Amino acid sequence: MKKSIKEEQEENSEFNREPSDSESVKRVVVVPGETIVSGEDYLPGEGTRRINEDVVASRYGLAEIAGRVIKVISLFGAFIPRRGNVVIGRVSDITFRGWNVDIDSASAGFLPIEESPRFINKDEMDQFLAIGEVVAAKIWNVNARGIDLSFKGKGLGKLEGGFIFRVIPSRVPRIIGREGSMVNLIKDKTGCNVTIGQNGWIWIRGSSISEEIRARKAIEYVAEQVFIDGLTEKMEEWFDKNK
């Protein structure tokens, strides 16, 4: 059941997916306004722009030079919602059309009443989702008025048991890893259920508190590592050391 979430997350992080090994990738930290490379041969990608000959960073982060395309991946900062992202949020209010969900971003998430799998009486909405409960949902639309959420997709819905914590949202693709390799490794080694929201909220539920804490420590360790060459192998060592 949890596998499908992971698959969806991979689709979502398409644009900041790890490049494959065969491409030689150079990574370097850049600040806004700094020239990354110059020459007409290069193409400005996300987080960059062209000024005359030069490709210049338009945000602070890790510049990736993969072949001809240059892009800058953010390393810090708030979550910017995009359609298709799986997020974890907390129900903050119940209106007669649905639930308001705080997803830790610039605009509030809204989950319409139609998303409930069965018919709900309008005055019994808190029996399905009460204020303060935590949900995993998918963003299916971002507009000026807010963010519309959906439960369509396997593994989405109310999260019960376990605990949630927060990491820097821009580190989420690293925690998921290439084709979900990193999160699968953490799941295998700790036996915990892990759901990762693109907004940086992570939900863990395992058989014992100690395993849950170990999974959390592993995820926080991954989030610290910015240069990711061979991190999956490094993590296996980490698990051997932190039994």
Place this chain on the structure above:
Amino acid sequence: MTKSSFKRIDGRKSNELRPITAKVGIIPNADGSALFAFGNTIAIAAVYGPRQLHPQHKQNPTKAFLRCNYDLMSFSVSERKKPGPNRRAQEISKVTEWALAPVLDLDSFPGTVIDVQIYILQADAGTRTAGINAASMALAHAGIPMKDLVCSVAAGKQDKELIVDLTKEEEDFKEGEGATDFAIAKVANSDEYTLLQLDGKIQPNIVSDVLELVNGACKEIYEAQKKALKEVVKK
């Protein structure tokens, strides 16, 4: 000119800045944060957002709202300052917004607010410029798309001598023509100026010399900002 023979009160050269301290990521709960210090003037800045803007009538459906708040802490000066906002703080908050907004890509986040909190922990003149430097680093650290960093420094005149990065003692200089304080903010990699505030008197024909002095100083500041931003990423 008499450039070489002139000695400033603290023994610096006329184009010499006070020692710069720059750090990034000092406030764990903020989306971006930075510390910037010119000698004894210490400013910290925290950036939150883009996040939801309240009151809602201030929301702009076409772009994000930049909200700066400059606060001189009551313990930052030798004579305790009454805490809380005052007319001076309001003005500096406003000019800081104007100094930073031109480099930011506010159109990407319609209807939201980017909050910039600037606290002056220790004041020895040049607090608004230190605040702008810190805020510029903190905004970059928060991952907000921006054209460039902003560098800021005060230049001025002590009697007839042009100097850069004035201390409080130099600002209070009374002899001869007195002191002039000229706070300037500049976009790092271009010749755009986003803040010009003149306090005192200056001859129009030497303003270009002042700008030249500031350009040199801004290069140094930019290098310090860049170094600090690059250092936080562990290899």
